[in-house]
Amino acid sequence: MSTPAATTHAQPGALALRCLNLHRYLGQGEGRVHVLKGVSFEAHCGRVYAIVGPSGCGKSTLLYLLGLLDQPDQGEIEINGNIMSNSDDAARTAARGAHIGFVFQFHFLMLEFTALENVMMPMRKLGRLASDEMKARAHALLDSVGLGAKTHRLATQLSGGEQQRVAIARALANQPTILLADEPTGNLDVKNSGVVFDLLTRLAKEQGQAVVLVTHNPEIAQRCDFTRPMRDGVFV
Amino acid sequence: MISPNFRIALRFLTAKKRAMIMSLSCIVLGVGLFIVTQATTAGFELFFTKTILGINGAIRIEDRIQDTMRSMAAAGSTDSYFAQREGVKYIEGVEEPQRIAEVVRQFTNVRGISAVVSGQVQIQSSFKTENAQVFGINLEDHLRVSDLAEQITSGTLDDFRASPRGVLIGRVLADRLQLSRGDSIVVSLRGQSRRMRIAAIYETGYREVDKVNVYLHMGEARSLLKKPSGATFLQVGEHDASRAPADAYHIEQVLRHKATPWQEREKTWLAVFRALRISTAITVTVFTLIASLAMFNTLAMIVLEKTKDIAILRSMGYERRDITRIFLWQAAIVLAIGSALGALFGGVVTWLVEQVPLPINGIFKTDHFIVHRDVNHYIAAIATAVAMVMIASLIPARRAARFEPGDIVRGTAQ
Numbered sequence: 001m002s003t004p005a006a007t008t009h010a011q012p013g014a015l016a017l018r019c020l021n022l023h024r025y026l027g028q029g030e031g032r033v034h035v036l037k038g039v040s041f042e043a044h045c046g047r048v049y050a051i052v053g054p055s056g057c058g059k060s061t062l063l064y065l066l067g068l069l070d071q072p073d074q075g076e077i078e079i080n081g082n083i084m085s086n087s088d089d090a091a092r093t094a095a096r097g098a099h100i101g102f103v104f105q106f107h108f109l110m111l112e113f114t115a116l117e118n119v120m121m122p123m124r125k126l127g128r129l130a131s132d133e134m135k136a137r138a139h140a141l142l143d144s145v146g147l148g149a150k151t152h153r154l155a156t157q158l159s160g161g162e163q164q165r166v167a168i169a170r171a172l173a174n175q176p177t178i179l180l181a182d183e184p185t186g187n188l189d190v191k192n193s194g195v196v197f198d199l200l201t202r203l204a205k206e207q208g209q210a211v212v213l214v215t216h217n218p219e220i221a222q223r224c225d226f227t228r229p230m231r232d233g234v235f236v
Numbered sequence: 237m238i239s240p241n242f243r244i245a246l247r248f249l250t251a252k253k254r255a256m257i258m259s260l261s262c263i264v265l266g267v268g269l270f271i272v273t274q275a276t277t278a279g280f281e282l283f284f285t286k287t288i289l290g291i292n293g294a295i296r297i298e299d300r301i302q303d304t305m306r307s308m309a310a311a312g313s314t315d316s317y318f319a320q321r322e323g324v325k326y327i328e329g330v331e332e333p334q335r336i337a338e339v340v341r342q343f344t345n346v347r348g349i350s351a352v353v354s355g356q357v358q359i360q361s362s363f364k365t366e367n368a369q370v371f372g373i374n375l376e377d378h379l380r381v382s383d384l385a386e387q388i389t390s391g392t393l394d395d396f397r398a399s400p401r402g403v404l405i406g407r408v409l410a411d412r413l414q415l416s417r418g419d420s421i422v423v424s425l426r427g428q429s430r431r432m433r434i435a436a437i438y439e440t441g442y443r444e445v446d447k448v449n450v451y452l453h454m455g456e457a458r459s460l461l462k463k464p465s466g467a468t469f470l471q472v473g474e475h476d477a478s479r480a481p482a483d484a485y486h487i488e489q490v491l492r493h494k495a496t497p498w499q500e501r502e503k504t505w506l507a508v509f510r511a512l513r514i515s516t517a518i519t520v521t522v523f524t525l526i527a528s529l530a531m532f533n534t535l536a537m538i539v540l541e542k543t544k545d546i547a548i549l550r551s552m553g554y555e556r557r558d559i560t561r562i563f564l565w566q567a568a569i570v571l572a573i574g575s576a577l578g579a580l581f582g583g584v585v586t587w588l589v590e591q592v593p594l595p596i597n598g599i600f601k602t603d604h605f606i607v608h609r610d611v612n613h614y615i616a617a618i619a620t621a622v623a624m625v626m627i628a629s630l631i632p633a634r635r636a637a638r639f640e641p642g643d644i645v646r647g648t649a650q
Contacts, residue, residue, distance in 0.1 A: 026646075060646070069551060070642030090555060097553015104645060108548045112247040122552035124240035131237065170552070182645070 012046035015081075016177045016210035017066060022075035024061055035061045037233040038075070043210040045177060048201050050221040051214045053230035059214045060182055062230070066212060067100050067180045068092040080177055097126050101171030101209075103200065105183035108167065109155035115142055115166045116151040122173045141169035145199055161192030168200055172207065179204050181213035185220055193217065241558050244549070245565030248538060255534040260574045262527030263621055267578025268585060269523055270617035273516040275586045278613070279606035281509035285477070285498075287600040288505075290383030291440050291449075293350070294474040294498050295484045297336060299326035301492045326494060333467040336491055345474045345483055348380025351467035353457050359405075359450065360422040360429075361413035368409060368450045370423065372457020381473030384438060384451075391417035391436030400453060402435030406446035410437045423450075425460055432456075441601025505599065524621050528628035531570065535563055535632040546636055547644035556637040563636050567629035575618045582617065583609075 024036040035058045043049050043066075051059045064070040065077060068084055071092075077085040079095055087095075101122075109118050119138040123129055129137065142151050145165040147158075155163060164184060171179055184200060185193035197220050204211040213224070221227045229236050249256055302325040330336055333351040340349055353372040358365055375397060379385055385393060389407060395417075396402045403423070405415065415421065419434045432452070440446055458464055472487075474480055480497035487495040499506060539546075546559055592605045 064642040064645065067551065069547075069645065070640065093550065093553055093555045096551060100551075102551045104548075106544075108544055108645075110244075110247075110545050110548060112250060121240070121244075121549075124243070125549075125553045125558070174553075 012208050014045045015042060016045050017043040018078040019066060020076045022065055022072045024065060025073050035233055039234060043212050045210050046205055046208045048211040048224040050224035050227045051230055052221045052227060057230045058233040059230050063180050063182050063214050067102055068096050099176050099178055101176040101179045103167050103171045103181040103184045105186040109163050111155045114152050114154055115147055118155060118166055119169045119173050122170060126174050141172055144203060145169045161188055164188060164196050165199060172203055177209055179209045179211045183214055185217055241561045242565050245562045245569060249566055249569060251538050251541060252534055255537060256570060259527060259530040259534050260570050262523060262530045263571060263574025264578040264581055266524035266527045267575055267617045267621050268581035270520045271582025271613050272585045272589060273520050274613040275607040275609060276589060276605060277513040277516055278610060279608040282608050283606045284505060284600050287441055288502055289477055289498060291442060291445050293381040293471040294477040294480040295472040295495055297330060297470040297487060297493050297495045299328050299494045301494060302327055330467045330470055330493060333470055336470060339491060340472060340487060343483055345476055345479050347473040347475050350377040350381045350471045352469055352471055353461055353463045354468040355461040358424045359413060361415050363414040366409060366412055369448045370450050370452050370457055372452050372454045374454050381471045387438040387440050388436050389439045396435035399433060399435050401432045401456060403432050404436050404438055404451035405434055406449055407437055407439035408443055408446040430460060441597055443598050521620060524624050528624040531567055531625050532628040532632060535629055539632045539636040543639060543644050546639050547641040550641035559637040560633045563633035564629055567625055571622055571625050575621060579614050
């Protein structure tokens with residue numbers, strides 16, 4: 001498998017992501033729960049971080065906050081040196097498009113589109129590349145995840161493992177500095193879990209991205225550069 | 237280059253094919269039926285207008301106005317004034333038709349002027365006697381302000397020209413008196429009788445006219461009605477009859493003669509046609525309303541079905557306004573297809589309706605449905621559909637944009 005030419009500006013070891021004293025409450029009224037209780041965390045380019053812990057401990061909530069999909073009730077989030085925790089929706093959206101790639105547990109591919117179109121989707125929005133360049137990059141990314149022969153298949157015509165590989169290619173499409181993965185292997189069998197994890201870490205390391213993944217799988221966690229266990233809304 | 241939002245919208249359309257086709261069908265029906273109903277109601281209205289313009293012209297100038305308006309200072313020491321209108325006095329007829337005609341001809345919109353003398357008479361045939369209204373005309377003048385030449389159904393105008401005692405009689409009156417071209421009649425007024433000959437029979441389709449109006453040569457009418465000078469009224473033909481009210485107003489101001497535009501003369505019928513057009517438009521707009529509700533429903537379903545896609549798009553940098561646009565594009569695409577098909581459907585059905593036999597004789601004469609094709613009907617139909625469907629689509633589109641991606645992936649989106 002060939003890797004697409006990486007032109008990311010991320011310097012290995014540079015600080016990509018930092019959060020300080022994050023608090024997050026979910027629910028309302030009597031059902032309001034203090035999910036994150038002052039979490040601080042850093043991620044550096046070229047490193048792979050695993051956040052582990054029991055269900056409901058707040059690891060996915062932390063990931064969504066780091067990915068600017070949600071806003072903290074208190075605390076600070078810094079992406080590539082820019083404090084984003086208090087920024088408006090437009091700025092957070094732009095930062096997501098330019099700096100952050102997501103991989104979700106349930107793949108979340110857009111089913112009416114082919115693998116190629118799914119990978120091109122973030123590039124089209126960002127608009128950095130010409131149409132031909134986008135297509136070439138999407139082909140290269142799909143080649144690199146072993147799906148070069150299935151670029152024109154609809155998402156519905158791919159297996160779970162293949163869909164997750166497309167999701168990885170899509171997450172890398174805009175050459176983000178940060179890759180966030182929420183249980184990326186949680187819905188896959190053991191063989192596919194290994195394949196997907198290897199891909200994720202190899203491609204990210206090659207391109208110098210900071211990878212933060214949430215997982216329940218201890219084997220996966222052990223293979224990461226850093227493991228941060230969480231319990232009841234705090235790192236332990 | 238196709239925008240990413242449009243590309244996504246195009247593909248999302250296939251998500252709810254059956255519901256989309258239903259929305260599309262409603263738009264096609266709404267636009268199409270709007271066009272058909274407007275074409276038919278406008279068709280009959282315009283045909284009626286053409287008929288009455290062909291009979292009575294655009295403006296009728298009649299009695300002279302003797303103005304009694306006076307202004308006077310209000311009592312007391314104030315500077316204020318008030319105008320008191322004691323009433324307008326009319327002096328019957330047009331005393332100097334030639335002079336009036338010369339002035340009226342200076343209006344650029346005026347096509348022709350015909351002086352007419354008129355009065356009540358009795359027409360007697362060998363079969364029976366009927367009341368009638370005679371109109372003394374100078375034929376060539378009158379042809380410029382009416383469609384009399386096209387209304388002749390038996391005989392010719394040349395027969396009338398060649399016969400000083402010739403008359404033009406309406407089809408209904410001729411049938412009542414059992415008269416044909418060339419038959420003799422006796423025209424009586426105040427004990428005076430004259431024998432005349434039917435030169436031609438006309439039919440306007442307006443029953444009240446065809447039953448009563450009889451045209452004579454001006455000289456013969458003056459002699460019969462004992463009106464050696466002046467005219468009962470002047471009939472004015474215009475190039476653009478829609479400007480008749482403004483022209484009539486100016487004529488009245490300048491000449492101090494009562495000038496009545498056709499819109500005022502026929503305001504009762506015109507109001508009926510207008511009401512008919514509005515009521516059919518309201519009825520047909522219900523189809524468009526249903527189309528907008530169908531589109532609302534379809535988009536609301538797609539929004540619910542596509543929450544994860546919305547989260548994905550938001551996570552990869554698509555803004556709230558992109559999400560709104562994606563859903564509005566879907567409505568716009570269906571609207572564009574629906575409007576085009578609706579316009580085609582409306583055009584075809586209008587043509588089919590035109591072929592339907594429908595004999596009408598009363599306020600005009602026709603043997604088939606009358607339609608009027610007007611690009612404005614198409615524009616109005618499409619504009620109505622666009623306004624209603626886009627407003628209805630805005631609600632689900634904005635709702636989709638309000639979703640927080642974090643809530644969706646967590647599964648707590650409302």
